[in-house]
Amino acid sequence: MQVQVDIGFDQLLKIVKDLPSAKLQRLKTEIEKEAGNSKSKIDLERLLLNGPTATKKQLEIIAGNRKAINQWRTK
Numbered sequence: 001m002q003v004q005v006d007i008g009f010d011q012l013l014k015i016v017k018d019l020p021s022a023k024l025q026r027l028k029t030e031i032e033k034e035a036g037n038s039k040s041k042i043d044l045e046r047l048l049l050n051g052p053t054a055t056k057k058q059l060e061i062i063a064g065n066r067k068a069i070n071q072w073r074t075k
Helices: 009-017 021-049 056-074
Strands: none
């Protein structure tokens, strides 16, 4: 059985403020853990975007190799 409840932001904020300190700390830990996961995704994206790129000459060599392989396969 599944129940879905729509809670407004103000209601949610009041509920969080009323939490006991132990549960509030646990909630903070979970939120920080989720925030850490999204940061690692951003780091991966930054790594890929700043990674090495092929030069025009390298791309020409790759294109030539592809053409040669395609000709070899069709023979």
